[in-house]
Amino acid sequence: MTDKRPDEPELPEIHFEEQEIDLSDLRWDDSLVLVIFWILAFVVFLQFFTRYVLNDSLGWTEEIARFLLIAVTFTGSVMAVRKNTHIAVEFLYRWVPRPVRRVAQAAIDAVTIGFFGMLTLLTGQLAGRTGQMMVSIDLPKSYVYWFVAACFAAMTFYALRNGWMHLRDGTSRLIDPELHADSVPTMD
Numbered sequence: 001m002t003d004k005r006p007d008e009p010e011l012p013e014i015h016f017e018e019q020e021i022d023l024s025d026l027r028w029d030d031s032l033v034l035v036i037f038w039i040l041a042f043v044v045f046l047q048f049f050t051r052y053v054l055n056d057s058l059g060w061t062e063e064i065a066r067f068l069l070i071a072v073t074f075t076g077s078v079m080a081v082r083k084n085t086h087i088a089v090e091f092l093y094r095w096v097p098r099p100v101r102r103v104a105q106a107a108i109d110a111v112t113i114g115f116f117g118m119l120t121l122l123t124g125q126l127a128g129r130t131g132q133m134m135v136s137i138d139l140p141k142s143y144v145y146w147f148v149a150a151c152f153a154a155m156t157f158y159a160l161r162n163g164w165m166h167l168r169d170g171t172s173r174l175i176d177p178e179l180h181a182d183s184v185p186t187m188d
Helices: 029-054 060-082 098-129 142-169
Strands: none
Touching: 029 060, 060 142, 098 142
């Protein structure tokens, strides 16, 4: 029996339609993000548990959690470049002719490749110059920078691949949004 008043209107029943989860675009290198994420979750839980339950915090958890967060971020960026899903401003593309969109896509690809390539070099130089050790554990801090440099190198590789595919196929999500509408998530 419900606690409903007699003069209260009947509310419609709401049904949510579940969409099937599609994992077909995941690759073996995407599993690295998942592994690092769960290690990060464990370290953060360990930090919480030792600080608030045992009242005796482990000193290394905060620094390691910071470095693991950096690793998750850059490894996830590699996945975003591979899938060509980094954010882009698509508003103006709808009002310019297709040949202009193709030129703009080529320029975006060139800038992206150059940006990731330059960051690979700069991060590698930074890693080579860093001789400092981590505060809480006896490992060189340059390991973190080398990992980020490797992620930038992977982003450069995938940006090159994406640029080549855009040139070869003559289409992309920005050039022909109507052809790629099924790969864009909706807010419905």
